Amino acid sequence: MSEYSVSKYHDTSMIYEKLNKLMTLPIYGISKSGMDRYLNHFDKECKKSKEIISEAKKFIPGGVQHNLAFNLPFPIVMEKADGAYLWDADGNQYIDFLKAGGPIMLGNNYAPVREKVNEVINECGPVTGLFHEYEMKLAKEINRHLPSVEMFRMLGSGTESAMAAIRVARLASKKKKIIKMGGAYHGWSDQMVYGLHIPGTKGFEAHGIPGSCRKHTQEIYPNDIDTLKKNLSRNRLKGGTAAVIVEPMGPESGTRPLDKDYNEQVKELCEDYDVLLIFDEVVTFGRIVLSGAQGYFGIKPDLTVFGKVVAGGYPGAGGLGGRRDLMEHLAAGIEGGKKRAYVGGTLSASPLSCTAGYYTIKEIERTNACKKAGQAADRLTKGLGELIDTRELPYVAYNQGAICHLETVGAMFVKISYLKIRSVLKEIKARTHAMEEMGAAYMAEGIVTLAGSRMYTSLADTDEVIDDALVKFESVFDNIETREIFN
Numbered sequence: 096m097s098e099y100s101v102s103k104y105h106d107t108s109m110i111y112e113k114l115n116k117l118m119t120l121p122i123y124g125i126s127k128s129g130m131d132r133y134l135n136h137f138d139k140e141c142k143k144s145k146e147i148i149s150e151a152k153k154f155i156p157g158g159v160q161h162n163l164a165f166n167l168p169f170p171i172v173m174e175k176a177d178g179a180y181l182w183d184a185d186g187n188q189y190i191d192f193l194k195a196g197g198p199i200m201l202g203n204n205y206a207p208v209r210e211k212v213n214e215v216i217n218e219c220g221p222v223t224g225l226f227h228e229y230e231m232k233l234a235k236e237i238n239r240h241l242p243s244v245e246m247f248r249m250l251g252s253g254t255e256s257a258m259a260a261i262r263v264a265r266l267a268s269k270k271k272k273i274i275k276m277g278g279a280y281h282g283w284s285d286q287m288v289y290g291l292h293i294p295g296t297k298g299f300e301a302h303g304i305p306g307s308c309r310k311h312t313q314e315i316y317p318n319d320i321d322t323l324k325k326n327l328s329r330n331r332l333k334g335g336t337a338a339v340i341v342e343p344m345g346p347e348s349g350t351r352p353l354d355k356d357y358n359e360q361v362k363e364l365c366e367d368y369d370v371l372l373i374f375d376e377v378v379t380f381g382r383i384v385l386s387g388a389q390g391y392f393g394i395k396p397d398l399t400v401f402g403k404v405v406a407g408g409y410p411g412a413g414g415l416g417g418r419r420d421l422m423e424h425l426a427a428g429i430e431g432g433k434k435r436a437y438v439g440g441t442l443s444a445s446p447l448s449c450t451a452g453y454y455t456i457k458e459i460e461r462t463n464a465c466k467k468a469g470q471a472a473d474r475l476t477k478g479l480g481e482l483i484d485t486r487e488l489p490y491v492a493y494n495q496g497a498i499c500h501l502e503t504v505g506a507m508f509v510k511i512s513y514l515k516i517r518s519v520l521k522e523i524k525a526r527t528h529a530m531e532e533m534g535a536a537y538m539a540e541g542i543v544t545l546a547g548s549r550m551y552t553s554l555a556d557t558d559e560v561i562d563d564a565l566v567k568f569e570s571v572f573d574n575i576e577t578r579e580i581f582n
């Protein structure tokens with residue numbers, strides 16, 4: 096048994112009250128003089144990063160390959176990772192709260208998993224394309240923790256796994272419509288780049304994707320159960336809904352938190368309308384607890400999407416699991432005459448990813464990593480709350496177990512109005528820039544965050560690490576000044 100990282104469910108209405116207030120105020124961003132000092136720091140202390148990135152720009156679009164990399168003033172090149180820390184090419188040390196975007200639960204470069212992976216690689220290399228025993232061991236281990244996952248198929252990424260979930264749901268239900276929450280991220284497939292980041296934005300970010308690809312995707316506002324019901328009713332008259340897919344802690348890893356009974360209500364509606372429920376547990380599996388958010392809420396979805404922790408930070412981090420009758424639509428191997436949901440991947444379920452996933456789960460359980468990472472996040476949130484209160488800042492800090500949110504500028508909370516689209520776009524731009532500056536300031540003080548507004552914790556985040564991080568956050572908060580959005 097592994098214990099939850101969540102010690103107490105957040106007060107959702109209080110968080111929204113604070114977020115709504117934040118959005119009525121000017122931006123509390125980094126002052127001009129503070130930003131000049133931070134930019135000067137990067138110029139002086141991160142010379143090698145600057146040099147490598149300017150060369151990389153000649154060969155790599157934008158000079159960087161990860162959407163989560165900070166571009167202000169330039170991406171920092173990392174050379175070493177260990178435990179709670181990262182070190183850049185110039186030797187600067189950082190507290191790592193990015194955790195590679197979530198898969199790192201045991202700390203960076205965790206030796207017991209690495210050693211097992213090395214043993215397997217030494218024996219058979221990273222991939223053979225044929226079955227390896229660890230595939231079975233991993234599937235069994237996942238089933239042990241998540242009883243809803245009667246069967247499991249490993250895939251290359253969370254994106255692929257969400258695609259597979261939708262394909263299976265459509266094949267099994269013979270219906271087409273997929274309902275997601277506005278703001279939620281389920282990877283970058285043609286059908287899921289819809290309503291990203293901000294609810295109501297529909298195809299806003301779907302550049303290069305024909306509208307027909309998202310013809311059967313719908314978004315509903317988080318916590319709005321009535322609209323979900325309306326969509327399900329309306330769809331019933333037009334061919335029906337194949338599935339509702341949710342991030343069970345809220346869109347964008349809980350950036351928009353959910354009422355505690357929301358998932359239960361969604362499950363009930365899915366049953367009433369005979370629609371499949373897909374939980375996207377890419378972030379929550381192994382971070383909330385090893386039984387995922389579904390274990391925490393006590394809900395059995397029909398299908399579960401995996402990523403990140405499922406391969407412990409090693410490549411090939413994806414998978415789909417669920418009810419046997421649904422999963423059997425994925426039967427693989429060279430065999431004719433079957434109507435199956437086509438999925439694949441040359442490097443999916445490699446010995447490397449399966450060994451890494453299997454031992455990561457074992458080690459999370461042995462070390463009680465979820466609970467410890469949750470305690471670290473509780474300490475961080477409490478400390479941030481105190482800093483915010485003492486300085487009378489309008490910022491909002493809360494955590495959902497080992498997922499910590501620090502909303503300072505509300506870039507994802509801009510209200511979408513198509514009638515005032517120019518000013519909406521201007522506001523998004525101003526807030527996003529302020530968020531980038533915030534992220535750069537944290538980085539200059541020695542903290543890596545996710546997009547300047549999220550922190551993932553792990554087993555490696557001891558009280559000392561968190562207290563040190565709080566001192567660094569305090570230094571950033573010493574540089575705040577207000578600025579109007581539209582000037």
Ligand SMILES: Cc1ncc(COP(=O)(O)O)c(C=O)c1O
Pocket residue numbers: 196251252253254255257280281282283342348375376377378402403412413
């Ligand atoms: C909830 C959720 N689903 C799906 C994905 C996509 O996973 P991947 O990046 O492995 O394609 C992510 C990635 O961040 C995610 O957070």
